Amino acid sequence: MKKYTDTGKKDTRSGFGEGLYEAAVNNPDIVAMAADLTSSVKMDKFCKAFPERFFQCGIAEANMIGAAAGMALTGKTVFAGSFAEFVTGRVYDQVRQELAYGEANVKIAASHAGVTLGEDGATHQTMEDIALMRALPGMVVINPCDFNQTKAATIAAAEYKGPVYLRFGRPAVPNFTSADRKFEIGKAIIMNEGTDVTIIATGHLVWEAVQAAEALEKEGISAEVIDIATIKPVDRDAIVASAAKTRAVVCAEEHNMAGGLGELVAGILASECPTRMEFVNGQDRFGQSGTPSELMAAYGLDAEHIVLAAKKAIGKK
Numbered sequence: 001m002k003k004y005t006d007t008g009k010k011d012t013r014s015g016f017g018e019g020l021y022e023a024a025v026n027n028p029d030i031v032a033m034a035a036d037l038t039s040s041v042k043m044d045k046f047c048k049a050f051p052e053r054f055f056q057c058g059i060a061e062a063n064m065i066g067a068a069a070g071m072a073l074t075g076k077t078v079f080a081g082s083f084a085e086f087v088t089g090r091v092y093d094q095v096r097q098e099l100a101y102g103e104a105n106v107k108i109a110a111s112h113a114g115v116t117l118g119e120d121g122a123t124h125q126t127m128e129d130i131a132l133m134r135a136l137p138g139m140v141v142i143n144p145c146d147f148n149q150t151k152a153a154t155i156a157a158a159e160y161k162g163p164v165y166l167r168f169g170r171p172a173v174p175n176f177t178s179a180d181r182k183f184e185i186g187k188a189i190i191m192n193e194g195t196d197v198t199i200i201a202t203g204h205l206v207w208e209a210v211q212a213a214e215a216l217e218k219e220g221i222s223a224e225v226i227d228i229a230t231i232k233p234v235d236r237d238a239i240v241a242s243a244a245k246t247r248a249v250v251c252a253e254e255h256n257m258a259g260g261l262g263e264l265v266a267g268i269l270a271s272e273c274p275t276r277m278e279f280v281n282g283q284d285r286f287g288q289s290g291t292p293s294e295l296m297a298a299y300g301l302d303a304e305h306i307v308l309a310a311k312k313a314i315g316k317k
Contacts, residue, residue, distance in 0.1 A: 017042030019154025131259020
């Protein structure tokens with residue numbers, strides 16, 4: 001089993017900021033917008049380097065999405081950033097009509113996703129955003145796992161023509177993927193190969209899945225870990241191939257059950273490779289106030305609960 005090392009905790013939103021800047025250096029048609037949260041979504045470096053290409057829209061997210069769609073029509077590649085809750089639930093009509101339906105070349109930069117936003121509580125957290133964005137025809141949905149992958153995913157999103165939902169977070173989390181790995185939209189990453197159970201994870205839960213696999217190995221259980229950074233379009237072949245091998249699957253995500261990665265995988269396997277499954281997610285709950293680590297534990301979004309789910313899935317074979 002490959003061992004992964006935390007090279008230093010960093011927030012994934014900072015990976016976005018670095019990726020946006022690097023992409024913009026090489027592409028003068030990239031512009032960025034923020035809804036009064038420039039620092040929070042880490043657009044500072046871009047703003048300072050390219051002030052003529054940055055637009056502060058204020059607390060007017062719907063207007064920001066409309067303006068982004070308009071700029072995209074002029075040939076610009078637009079990044080529009082705010083909290084994940086505000087650029088999905090608050091402006092869903094604009095995202096649907098102007099970005100998805102209009103096939104606009106706009107990248108929604110959604111920071112502070114999931115419960116790990118922390119103390120701001122349920123009104124600012126979102127556990128439903130992936131479901132909302134997945135439902136939109138033509139919308140690419142990316143949920144990277146650490147700083148390095150978020151940076152690479154941002155650069156890949158900049159090169160992609162069409163609407164993208166790019167999800168990242170606030171807390172400092174382990175940075176463990178390769179800094180020089182190119183991000184491929186729609187391609188799963190096999191973190192570890194295994195034979196007894198498949199753990200399919202996305203976002204912050206990938207690190208927890210890796211830790212769970214190491215714990216299971218100590219008990220003689222071989223776990224395959226798959227990082228699904230691109231939720232849409234998803235790598236169906238990788239999911240089916242792994243499930244066919246292990247015959248037991250766990251899906252882990254910092255998102256509610258409805259419309260998330262787990263239901264997506266279950267739908268694929270129901271039609272192509274019926275498999276015993278367990279789910280680690282936020283179930284059917286809103287967020288609440290607390291530190292990121294407290295909330296991850298309270299919602300069962302950690303390696304310990306992934307281990308329990310893996311054993312349960314194996315027991316159902």
